[in-house]
Structure formats: C-alpha cells, structure tokens
Amino acid sequence: MAATTEVPDKGVVLLDFWPSMFGIRVRIALAEKGVEYEYREEDLANKSPALLRLNPVHKKIPVLVHDGRPVCESIIIVHYIDETWAGPGRPAFLPSDPYARARARFWADFVDKKIYDIGARLWRTKGETQQQAKQEFVEAMKLLEEELGDKPYFGGDNFGYMDIALVAFSCWFHTYETHANISMEAEFPKLMAWVKRCQARESVSKSLPDPLKILEFVGVLKKKHGIE
Amino acid sequence: MAATTEVPDKGVVLLDFWPSMFGIRVRIALAEKGVEYEYREEDLANKSPALLRLNPVHKKIPVLVHDGRPVCESIIIVHYIDETWAGPGRPAFLPSDPYARARARFWADFVDKKIYDIGARLWRTKGETQQQAKQEFVEAMKLLEEELGDKPYFGGDNFGYMDIALVAFSCWFHTYETHANISMEAEFPKLMAWVKRCQARESVSKSLPDPLKILEFVGVLKKKHGIE
Numbered sequence: 001m002a003a004t005t006e007v008p009d010k011g012v013v014l015l016d017f018w019p020s021m022f023g024i025r026v027r028i029a030l031a032e033k034g035v036e037y038e039y040r041e042e043d044l045a046n047k048s049p050a051l052l053r054l055n056p057v058h059k060k061i062p063v064l065v066h067d068g069r070p071v072c073e074s075i076i077i078v079h080y081i082d083e084t085w086a087g088p089g090r091p092a093f094l095p096s097d098p099y100a101r102a103r104a105r106f107w108a109d110f111v112d113k114k115i116y117d118i119g120a121r122l123w124r125t126k127g128e129t130q131q132q133a134k135q136e137f138v139e140a141m142k143l144l145e146e147e148l149g150d151k152p153y154f155g156g157d158n159f160g161y162m163d164i165a166l167v168a169f170s171c172w173f174h175t176y177e178t179h180a181n182i183s184m185e186a187e188f189p190k191l192m193a194w195v196k197r198c199q200a201r202e203s204v205s206k207s208l209p210d211p212l213k214i215l216e217f218v219g220v221l222k223k224k225h226g227i228e
Numbered sequence: 229m230a231a232t233t234e235v236p237d238k239g240v241v242l243l244d245f246w247p248s249m250f251g252i253r254v255r256i257a258l259a260e261k262g263v264e265y266e267y268r269e270e271d272l273a274n275k276s277p278a279l280l281r282l283n284p285v286h287k288k289i290p291v292l293v294h295d296g297r298p299v300c301e302s303i304i305i306v307h308y309i310d311e312t313w314a315g316p317g318r319p320a321f322l323p324s325d326p327y328a329r330a331r332a333r334f335w336a337d338f339v340d341k342k343i344y345d346i347g348a349r350l351w352r353t354k355g356e357t358q359q360q361a362k363q364e365f366v367e368a369m370k371l372l373e374e375e376l377g378d379k380p381y382f383g384g385d386n387f388g389y390m391d392i393a394l395v396a397f398s399c400w401f402h403t404y405e406t407h408a409n410i411s412m413e414a415e416f417p418k419l420m421a422w423v424k425r426c427q428a429r430e431s432v433s434k435s436l437p438d439p440l441k442i443l444e445f446v447g448v449l450k451k452k453h454g455i456e
Contacts, residue, residue: 102307105301
C-alpha cells in the first residue's frame with residue numbers, strides 16, 4: 001500500500017525504492033554527512049500522493065524532503081546534501097578547485113548518461129542487442145577505470161562525489177555479470193578493487209542492498225514484463 | 229576544413245558550432261563574466277583533431293579549453309565559468325542558498341532532458357509524431373513558465389544559471405514555430421517577455437545567432453537528411 005501520511009514540515013525524509021542506484025546515492029551521501037532521516041519505501045506501481053505532489057515533474061524517486069521542501073534528481077540531491085551539511089566535521093564531497101569539481105561533475109554525468117541505460121540493456125535484451133550493450137558496457141567501464149587510474153578514489157585520496165555516483169551501481173554488477181556473462185573482476189580489476197575500498201566504508205555497506213536480492217528482483221521484473 | 233592548429237597552453241579557447249544552443253550557453257556565460265577568449269568554429273562533419281583529443285569521450289562541442297585543460301558538457305562548463313571567474317565585479321550565476329542552487333540545477337537539468345529532444349522532433353517529424361512532440365513541448369514550456377512566475381529572471385532579480393541554460397534555446401523558437409505551427413507569443417506570454425528581457429543584455433544578444441539563419445540552417449539539414 002502506498003504511504004498516505006503527509007511529509008512533516010521539519011526534518012529530513014527520503015522517498016526511495018530499495019534497489020534504486022539513484023536512491024542508494026542519496027543514502028550514502030546522508031550517511032557520509034551523518035544526517036538522521038526517515039526512510040520511506042515507495043511502491044512504484046502505486047506511487048504515494050506525497051511522491052506525486054513533491055515531484056510532480058518527473059514523478060520519480062529519490063526525493064529528499066528537507067523541512068518540507070523537496071529536492072529531486074539524485075545527483076542534484078547529492079550536491080544539495082554536500083552544500084547544506086557543510087563545515088567542520090563534515091566531509092566535503094566536491095574538492096575546492098574548480099577544475100577538479102568540473103571533472104567530478106563530468107564523470108558523474110557520464111555515469112548518468114551511459115551506465116544506467118547500458119546496464120538495463122544487459123539484462124533486458126538477448127542476442128545481438130545484448131552483445132552490443134556488452135561492448136558498450138566494457139568500453140564505458142574501461143573509460144571509468146582509466147579515469148580512476150591508480151588513485152584510491154576518483155577525486156584522489158578522499159571518497160567523494162564521483163565515488164558516490166558510481167558505487168551505487170555496484171550492487172547491480174552481479175546482475176550484469178550473470179545476465180550478460182561478464183567477469184567484472186577479470187575485465188576491470190582496478191575498478192573492482194575500488195568497489196571493495198568503498199564498500200569498506202559503513203556509509204556504503206549499509207546503503208547497498210544484497211546483490212543476490214537485486215538479481216532476484218530482476219528475475220521477478222523479467223517475468224512480469226514477459227522477458228525470457 | 230577542420231582546424232589543425234593546436235590549442236595554446238595559456239588563455240581561453242572555445243570550440244563551438246554557431247547554431248548550437250549548448251555552445252551559446254557558454255558564449256553567454258563568458259560574456260557575462262567579461263572573459264576574453266578565442267572562438268573556434270568546428271565543422272561537425274569533419275571534426276578537428278583538437279576536438280577529438282580534448283573531448284575523446286563525447287567528441288562534441290562545446291569544449292572550453294582553459295590554460296590547455298578541457299571542460300566539456302555545456303552546463304558543467306557554465307558551472308566551471310561561474311566558479312573560476314568569481315569574486316568582486318563578477319556576477320554570480322548561482323545564488324548562495326543551497327535550496328535555491330538545487331532549484332536552479334533542477335530546472336537546467338529539465339531543459340537538458342526535455343527541450344532539446346522535443347524541439348528536434350518539432351522540425352524533424354510530421355503528422356502524429358509531430359503532434360505528440362507539440363503537446364510535450366507545450367507542457368514543458370508551461371512548466372517553465374510556471375517556474376518563472378512573475379519574477380524577472382528564474383533565480384529572482386538577477387540573471388543567472390537557469391536563465392543562461394534556457395535563453396540559449398530562444399533563437400530556435402522561430403524554427404519551432406514555423407515547422408510545428410506554434411505561436412510562442414500567444415502560448416507563453418510571460419516566457420516570451422522574459423526572453424526579451426534577457427535579449428536586452430549585450431551578453432545574450434551578441435551570443436545568439438539570427439533566428440532566420442537557424443531556420444535556413446534547419447532547411448539545409450532537412451534536405452541533407454532527406455526529410456520533407
């Protein structure tokens with residue numbers, strides 16, 4: 001059943017859906033900043049009146065509601081969290097140098113433009129279409145691995161904006177591997193070492209669902225949509 | 229012929245293509261900040277080695293090259309310009325309040341996700357497909373008009389980030405009107421008054437190509453691609 005209770009005027013509420021990589025980004029960002037919040041699971045087949053009212057333009061999760069005011073679109077929410085909960089004792093997601101900031105934004109935007117769509121094609125399609133998606137996936141991940149290089153995190157020594165944008169996808173990797181017959185470990189060793197490094201952080205590990213549950217969820221989705 | 233000269237290590241160079249609304253955004257942003265730069269017109273049918281080297285991921289204009297380092301994706305470039313040429317005497321594109329910043333980013337992102345694609349369908353398609361695009365266009369522009377409300381600019385009293393993101397499309401409005409039989413003035417009077425307000429700024433007027441030239445350019449494009 002959809003939540004029918006209204007969102008309070010004070011405090012932080014997250015409208016979310018557990019397997020969403022976009023929602024996961026926001027969960028990680030809030031955890032990194034130590035922000036307490038109320039988590040509300042949405043039923044996307046029966047969206048709550050609160051979701052429809054708070055994100056009338058896209059009608060999508062995640063929506064972060066801060067003191068009654070909604071912020072939508074995951075990467076914009078991460079930006080908002082970084083700027084709102086700033087100062088001593090709070091890690092900054094973006095570096096201070098404008099060029100380094102532009103670079104982080106560029107690669108997060110690359111993830112938004114490429115990885116979600118290609119990833120969905122890995123499990124939704126078969127045959128030649130899937131092979132094409134697989135080739136695009138490998139190319140995109142190689143670019144990301146190259147951008148990471150030998151740094152511990154994308155921004156350098158500190159876990160930040162671009163790490164949050166990409167690591168949220170890592171719980172889907174097992175699904176991509178299983179459906180499209182890819183070995184992430186063999187293909188992208190540096191990137192997978194980076195995933196492990198990120199997952200050692202509590203903010204990440206507690207925000208990521210079990211990859212086996214994602215695989216199961218995708219199985220259910222495929223059946224529902226009649227995809228073999 | 230594509231430019232073959234390399235980009236200098238110092239100063240600001242813009243790789244651009246005159247009808248591009250994405251390039252126009254960058255031209256407006258640089259003019260607002262009073263930044264001197266070298267404009268380089270690209271031939272998109274024969275991209276320069278400099279463009280391919282400086283934006284190997286997307287291979288698209290605009291690319292802003294600052295002291296030899298490239299920044300890609302128009303809205304990220306506008307952000308970069310805002311943060312790089314900041315301080316006394318330079319207008320800030322984004323307000324300081326995090327919520328107002330998130331709101332500006334949300335609507336600029338809306339323009340990126342909706343207006344370019346819908347706009348292209350207005351002149352590229354016919355019949356039912358075009359009618360569908362027309363309906364989507366009207367809906368999207370109504371949302372934008374609602375967000376503008378009775379404010380002089382999207383951010384309030386000052387011309388800024390979201391104004392730059394959207395006004396760059398205004399030289400295409402005549403093409404949309406002509407090909408899809410829309411009267412912008414009748415449908416969106418507040419938005420068109422805002423366009424005039426923006427165009428009264430030299431930064432905007434000198435960055436926007438003549439709408440009749442855009443219309444002619446689209447005519448040539450349609451012939452080239454065999455669209456009636």
